[in-house]
Amino acid sequence: MAGKVDALYFFLVAVSAFFVIVIAAFVIYFGIRYRRRAHGEVGMKVVPSLALEIAWTIIPLGLGLVMFAWGAQIYFNQTRPPAETLDIYVVGKQWMWKFQHLDGRREINELHVPVGRAVRLTGTSEDVIHSFFVPAFRLKADVIPGRYTTLWFNATKAGRYHLFCAEYCGTKHSGMVGTVVVMEPNEYQAWLAGGGGEGSLASQGQKLFQDLACITCHRADGQGRGPALEGVFGSRVSLNSGQVVVADEAYLRESILSPSAKIAAGFQPLMPTFQGLVSEEQLLALIEYVKSLKGLAPSQPAADTPGGPAPGRTTPARGPQSPSERQRQNPKK
Amino acid sequence: MDTLAFPRTHYLNAEYGLKSWLLTTDHKRIGLLFLGAISLFFILGGIFAGLIRLELLTPPGDLVSDDTYNKLFTMHGIVMVFMFLIPSIPAVMGNFFVPIMIGARDLAFPRLNLLSWYIFMTGGLFTLYAIVTGGVDTGWTFYTPFSTLSSHSNVMTAAIGIFIIGFSSILTGLNFIVTIHTMRAPGMTWFRMPLFLWAMYATSLINVLATPVLAITIFAVALERALHMGIFDPAYGGDPVLFQHLFWFYSHPAVYIMILPAMGVVSEVIAAFSRKSIFGYKFVAFSSLAIAVFGFLVWGHHMFVAGMSVYGAMIFSVLSFLVAVPSAVKVFNWTATLYKGSISYQTPMLYALGFIGLFTIGGLTGLFLASLGVDVHVTDTYFVVAHFHYIMVGGAIMGYLGGLHYWWPKMTGRMYPDMWGRVAAVVTFLGFNLTFFPQFVLGYMGMPRRYHAYPPEFQALNVLSTAGASIMGIGYLIPAIYLLWSLKYGAIAGNNPWGAKGLEWEIPSPPPTFNFDKTPVVTEPAYAYETREK
Numbered sequence: 001m002a003g004k005v006d007a008l009y010f011f012l013v014a015v016s017a018f019f020v021i022v023i024a025a026f027v028i029y030f031g032i033r034y035r036r037r038a039h040g041e042v043g044m045k046v047v048p049s050l051a052l053e054i055a056w057t058i059i060p061l062g063l064g065l066v067m068f069a070w071g072a073q074i075y076f077n078q079t080r081p082p083a084e085t086l087d088i089y090v091v092g093k094q095w096m097w098k099f100q101h102l103d104g105r106r107e108i109n110e111l112h113v114p115v116g117r118a119v120r121l122t123g124t125s126e127d128v129i130h131s132f133f134v135p136a137f138r139l140k141a142d143v144i145p146g147r148y149t150t151l152w153f154n155a156t157k158a159g160r161y162h163l164f165c166a167e168y169c170g171t172k173h174s175g176m177v178g179t180v181v182v183m184e185p186n187e188y189q190a191w192l193a194g195g196g197g198e199g200s201l202a203s204q205g206q207k208l209f210q211d212l213a214c215i216t217c218h219r220a221d222g223q224g225r226g227p228a229l230e231g232v233f234g235s236r237v238s239l240n241s242g243q244v245v246v247a248d249e250a251y252l253r254e255s256i257l258s259p260s261a262k263i264a265a266g267f268q269p270l271m272p273t274f275q276g277l278v279s280e281e282q283l284l285a286l287i288e289y290v291k292s293l294k295g296l297a298p299s300q301p302a303a304d305t306p307g308g309p310a311p312g313r314t315t316p317a318r319g320p321q322s323p324s325e326r327q328r329q330n331p332k333k
Numbered sequence: 334m335d336t337l338a339f340p341r342t343h344y345l346n347a348e349y350g351l352k353s354w355l356l357t358t359d360h361k362r363i364g365l366l367f368l369g370a371i372s373l374f375f376i377l378g379g380i381f382a383g384l385i386r387l388e389l390l391t392p393p394g395d396l397v398s399d400d401t402y403n404k405l406f407t408m409h410g411i412v413m414v415f416m417f418l419i420p421s422i423p424a425v426m427g428n429f430f431v432p433i434m435i436g437a438r439d440l441a442f443p444r445l446n447l448l449s450w451y452i453f454m455t456g457g458l459f460t461l462y463a464i465v466t467g468g469v470d471t472g473w474t475f476y477t478p479f480s481t482l483s484s485h486s487n488v489m490t491a492a493i494g495i496f497i498i499g500f501s502s503i504l505t506g507l508n509f510i511v512t513i514h515t516m517r518a519p520g521m522t523w524f525r526m527p528l529f530l531w532a533m534y535a536t537s538l539i540n541v542l543a544t545p546v547l548a549i550t551i552f553a554v555a556l557e558r559a560l561h562m563g564i565f566d567p568a569y570g571g572d573p574v575l576f577q578h579l580f581w582f583y584s585h586p587a588v589y590i591m592i593l594p595a596m597g598v599v600s601e602v603i604a605a606f607s608r609k610s611i612f613g614y615k616f617v618a619f620s621s622l623a624i625a626v627f628g629f630l631v632w633g634h635h636m637f638v639a640g641m642s643v644y645g646a647m648i649f650s651v652l653s654f655l656v657a658v659p660s661a662v663k664v665f666n667w668t669a670t671l672y673k674g675s676i677s678y679q680t681p682m683l684y685a686l687g688f689i690g691l692f693t694i695g696g697l698t699g700l701f702l703a704s705l706g707v708d709v710h711v712t713d714t715y716f717v718v719a720h721f722h723y724i725m726v727g728g729a730i731m732g733y734l735g736g737l738h739y740w741w742p743k744m745t746g747r748m749y750p751d752m753w754g755r756v757a758a759v760v761t762f763l764g765f766n767l768t769f770f771p772q773f774v775l776g777y778m779g780m781p782r783r784y785h786a787y788p789p790e791f792q793a794l795n796v797l798s799t800a801g802a803s804i805m806g807i808g809y810l811i812p813a814i815y816l817l818w819s820l821k822y823g824a825i826a827g828n829n830p831w832g833a834k835g836l837e838w839e840i841p842s843p844p845p846t847f848n849f850d851k852t853p854v855v856t857e858p859a860y861a862y863e864t865r866e867k
Contacts, residue, residue: 009707009777016697023668023693027686030671034607035678040832043609043674045863053616056665057658064654067704072647074706079643094483128479129573131638131713135779138710142639144574145478146567149640162788166638166713166781168472170483171399174784258570 001078001153005138008070015063078139081152085120086113089201089284092123092130092143095172097163100284104204105195109178111163113155114188120152122249126280131167134180140166148249155182205289208282212274220293226271227264230293238265252287337827339746343843358443359846364429365744366450367420370457374416381409383806386768386799394786402785403470404486410473412464415495416457418729419587422594423505423540424453426736427533429744431509433837433844434527436518436853441511445504453501460494463487472783474584477565477576481557489558496551499544502590506540509533518836520855527835527859528604528617532597535621539586539593539628547583550576574639581632589628591725592692593621595732596663599685602739603667605833606682607674610860613666620659627656637708646705653703660696664689679831680754684735687762691727695720698773716776719769727765734761734812741816742830746843747823753815761808767801834860 034043088111089100099107113119123132123143132151133140136159141151155161165176183191198204209215217226237247240263245251254261256278259271278286344361354362385405388396397405428446432439440446463469469491471480480488513534517526554576556562563569565576604611611617633641633649641649667689676682698720702708711717742748771794776782780791787795829838836853837844 005706005710008704009701009710012697012701012704012707016694016700019697020690020693023664024690026668027671027689030668030674031676031678031686034671034674034676036608036675041608041675042862043607046609046612046669046673048613052669053613053662053666057616057662060661061655061658064657064700064703065651067700068647068651068654071704071706071708072650075637075646075650075709076643078706078709128483129476129639133713133779133781135710135714140638140709140712144640146573147640162779164779164781164784168403168474168476168479168783170470170479171403173403174394174399174781174786 001074002136002138004074004077008067008074011070012067015067078151081120081150082118085118085152087120087122088113089281089288090121090123090132090143091126091280091284092132092165092169092176093126093280094128094170095165095176097130097132097165097176097178098281100201100281101192101195102201102288103192103195104198104200105192106198109163110181111178112181112183112188112191114185115155115158115182116185118152118154120150122148122150122284124148124280124284128169129167130165130169130176133164133166134161135164136161137180142167148253155180158182158184158187201285201288202292203289205285205287205292208278208286209289212278214286217271225268227267229290232293233291237262239263240265240267249287252290253283256283256286337825339825340841340843340845342845343746343841344846345746345843347846356447358439358447360428360432360440360443360446361744361844363446363450364425364427367424367428367453370450370454371417371420371425374412374457378409378412378417379806379809381405381412383802385409386802388785389787389795390799392787392789392792399785400470401468403472403783404468406783407469407472408464411460411469411491411495413725414473414587414591415498416460418591418725419498419502420453420505421591421729421733422598422736423509423533423536423590424449424501426529426598426740427505427509427536427594430740430837431512431530431533432516433840433848434530434835435513435516435521436836436849436855437512437516438847438849440508441516442508446508449501449504449508452504453498456494456497456499456501458494459497460491463490463494466490474580475551475554475576476580477554477557477571477573478567481554481566482568489555492551492554496548499548502540503544506537506544509537510541513537518853518855522855524615524618525855525858526618528600528611528614528621529594529597531618531621532593532600535625536590536593536597538622539590539625543583543586543590543629546579547587550579550583553579574636577636577639578632581635582629585632585635586625586628588721588724589624591729592732593624595688595692595729595736596621598732598736598739599667599688601835602681602685602735603670604860604862605739605831605835606679606685607671607676608832608862609670609674610858610862611666612669612672613662614859617663617666620662623659624656627652627659631656631703634703634708635712637705638712650703650705650708654700657696657700657703660692664693664696678755679751680749680758681735681739681831683755683758683762684731684738687758688728688731688735691723691731691762691765695723695727698723710779711776713782714776715772715780715782718782719772719776722769722772727769731761731765734758737816738812739831740837741819742826743837743842743844745820745823746826746841747819748826748830749812749815749819749823753811757808757811757815760811761805764801764804764806764808768798768805769801771795771797771801834862 091098097109099111125143125145129142129144131140131142137153139153141149159182161180163178163180217224218229220228220230222228232247235247236244238244257275260269263269344359388402467487469488470486471484471488553564557564561569563571565571565573600611631653634653637646738754775791775794780787826842828841
């Protein structure tokens, strides 16, 4: 991606340099050729030229449209992650970057990723707007309180890269910096294996789901006062209002913080708000847990043990990856 | 040259005493009141800029504390944008010359004009009060929820100051629109008007239409800070990005409030010092209006990384490329005006040529920011800082200084030493480029803006930038000295020291209180240089 951005950048530099040089050349040439030689001299009559006016309106317009199309195409790709991504969550707060890997591993101001894999970050902020900026990847996206933004990259070279906060966020704005550590796959595996024993993010979410008593209403058997959440992520949910929404991260978040905003059809607005009771990171764990709840097959009511097996163990059903880097179908594809 | 006599009575000596200035309704005196006020604000903003550049000499934040640094760039932005650049050319030269250039005795609403100045001063004092009692640290952009939730500085005092200043812009804009519509002298048709007036007209339209949105936005911030109404802060159910939409709906057109007047000045100066009519007059005139109209439709390009929808971003991107076209048309027409002219290089012309160079670079680098894929990388970096300084300092301030030097003899009746003027113009141009060109490179390397401390690999370019800033400072200091000197010791200017066309050059310098003894009748288009006897 960096190469594509640079190609357009240098095209723009070339076009700009061309125009600056041409304009400067004309100004200097006319400036010398037509300098005032006698006091009281005046300029000569010049016939206006409609053709010239049209030419220097149309040519910049055409060039501009080329630049637009080229830039838009890059942007389109920048905002569309591939189907298979390694998912990581990021939470910005004054003044640090917090990362949560799916295997439960947490980092602050350091992000470890493997080389050559598409990494998708889903981010939000605990307080004010921050902006996740890795210059080497030509990549930037604001993290905004109250909503999730995503960005993705595929690092092609191992190394350590600057991570900056690019949106002014207060006193230590320039201290809200970190490092993206891109590692060879085997080193990355070793790094992953060195994680703490907290269990996967989804299993942390499952524990919260029990501690916060979510489970008393959102029962897997569908007999609770709230809807069963198995298979809900990525599905279309009919609401009491008659609307239909896609249950994405933003919907789950809203349903936890402002439950009465979008009530699923057939349910009462009984759920209390969890605003102020759960942190952004706990929200992400809960969401990750809900994502892990696959649809119920009648024959196997508890098909998917929440959170999956411990990190490092292979999951035959999903191939050789550990859950921390399991590949997920991108629901927004 | 004929011996020139200073007129015996003119607007400056018609009345004496403080009261005669503070209660004046003479558009020329009000212009000078604005000149005095904004010059002080410019010095203040310049001091903030100097401290910022000093801090950035070294990578760690070692000169001032981080909070102080954040306040410095905030107050630099607020003072320069709202208290210098936005009023600059319209309030000083517009006030002084709009009536004269259309052959009128004053603006349509002289007392409203004086009110504009008092409103401006009231707002300015509010903002000054916010500065001296601890300052503001939100950035001049006041982004929420930082400004509503997080900042403990004098946000509301400063914001109220800006809110008040806005009404000054609205009233001045209204005054100009009505004046240009209704008070043109006989024969002064729309297409005989000097292009400075077209620029003032376009600017006034933006002032009247856009400034209320800024007022509404500030009011909404106040409601949220004071009453916790959920408008922008997600904690109260608001949307922080809504603020950015509202803010840039004003503040992008505000860029054109700053640059269009300078373009108008450049048209006057290029014509006068090439002694030629502006090539493609109507194209230059209508490009001002086109910029004013398109300028309202591109605000979203400030928010391409703020979670905007992909297709929304594409629409704002393509519109941003469109708004570049009328600016390009102006540059081409100015260049073509030089062809077969009789070009002299007195001070105003050097500023105007400097403007063309710097504005061209500023405009072309704007294409990088309109271009989505590149904007993602360079937005919120020093690339943006460099780009908008090329427009606002390289463009607007070069235009302002060009206009000030062009009309200074008319305003004061005295000449300044042209040699020093030319030296200052060249020093400013060189210092400016040394200050801001390295910042394009810094931005592409990834240095974010508003950083108090930065990684060591960025130091060399920052040192260059600071060195340039000190040269630029000298470039601004020289005119301050010789212009003040000229008030007493300058040679007598006479009616028309440049041999320029235009109604303002047909009356004495300084002009009499009511400008014209009898209403002039206009019989030829603007810039009819070529028809004159040699």
